[in-house]
Amino acid sequence: MDNAMQDPLASQFDISEAQVERIVADALKDADDGELYLEYEETESLLFDNGKLKSGAYSTDRGFGLRSVLGETSGYAHAGELSEAALKRAADAVSAVTRGASGSYSAAPQRTNKLLYTADNPLASPGFEDKVKLLQTIDHYLRTKDERVRQVSVSIAANWQVVEILRADGHRVRDVRPLTRLNISVVAGIGDKQETGSYGMGGRKLFGDFLTDESWRHGADEALRQALVNLDAIPAPAGTMDVVLGAGWPGVMLHEAVGHGLEGDFNRKKTSAFAGLLGERVASKGVTVVDDGTIEGRRGSLSVDDEGTPSGYNVLIEDGILVGYMQDRQNARLMGMKATGNGRRQSYAHQPMPRMTNTYMLSGDKTPEEMISSVKKGLYAVSFGGGQVDITSGKFVFGCTEAYMIEDGKIGAPVTGAMLIGNGPEAMQRISMIGNDSALDTGIGMCGKAGQSVPVGVGQPHLLMNAMTVGGTQT
16 A cells, blocks of 8 residues: 555545645635545554464554634534545534634644654564564563563554645645554562553654664563562552652653643643643743653654644743643634644544644753762652643642662652642742753653644653652552
8 A cells, every 4th residue: 555655545536636725725715724634544463472472463444534714613524535426525613613604714734844754654574473573572572581470461563644735825735644553561470569660662763764673672671570570579659759750751740730731722722730821930940841842753752743833842831931832723813923843643533633743841950869868758659650640730640669768868769659639830939959950851752632642752851849749559
């Protein structure tokens, strides 16, 4: 199918491209904005669990979504077939939004010739057998490494997405997006006690670009190390204490507790805890948070977003002051702001909305050692699992998957069951030291919003947060 994908997706309808353009232009003639979004996608995933290949899946999907936007309203229709009949039905449905109205169609997004990833299809190499063999090798490596290993689960996944955006003014944009990922999870046990450790990596690149013997061994060793640390761990105490957060993946807390609250739609509707605070101090001095979709090969990066706007380096919080939101075209227009390249959708069956790309905090000037040595009694949270956040109140809860006590400025015993509880805007004011080691995660982030999932990146340096609420399991 790859060769066929060299041709425009619009040419795969059963009518000419000129006719497709005509139907789109006619459906959107009274709209403020809107587009035809075309997509072709190939997906493959393999799971090796407990010594055997548990599942292997391959699928292809193609379809279109047609959107008409007028003011705050939008009409959306989608279909899994590229035919005149389906397009006309969609056009009838979305033009209902503009009946009797006359919007003025917004100018097309600026073009970019910047490509942040290869257009090659990552499913092609390694072949199926080689992928299975690799998963087998990783499984064997872990089982023979330590007799406490009870279960190993390894998965590999790739997708290749071709996207085309066709506007009523004839403006067209195309983007070809690879995405790959390897995940390793280990259960280790002694007697009745068992604990899990995991590690994942990936990005918008081919497997050959990151999947070396050295890289998967590092991943397997890390997953095992985490499981063994947790096996020795003691129940976490509860109470108010200083917390040092690790660099990289712990940025997921920033993503959840702050990032979502800075998406345009929540601020326009005033449902975010950050609504109406532009220009105000929302975090400690020294805290600068950016959303940057322009980093080469990263999981959350996009050459253009799903409305055709080039992605950007968008500063959200600068030195503690709120300076910007992430915008798609509709919310930007309604708020009198610029679209920032954050209009994203899960697939052709979904409308775009403001979403994060790679969201991270920039480095400060402290070393992790300085932070730890300044804490009398506290928690060192190295890695997080899942978390929840309430956008409106800013409240969050995060479970730590690897954490240690800090006693008298030194790292002490590992603890299990530690939960970080707080409020996003308030927690941002509790940051008293910022590390000099900002890092992004290893390429595993997925973000859910309103029933849509998209790949993202998160990151931060080491951080010291004072007087945080920690939930524990110690009785």
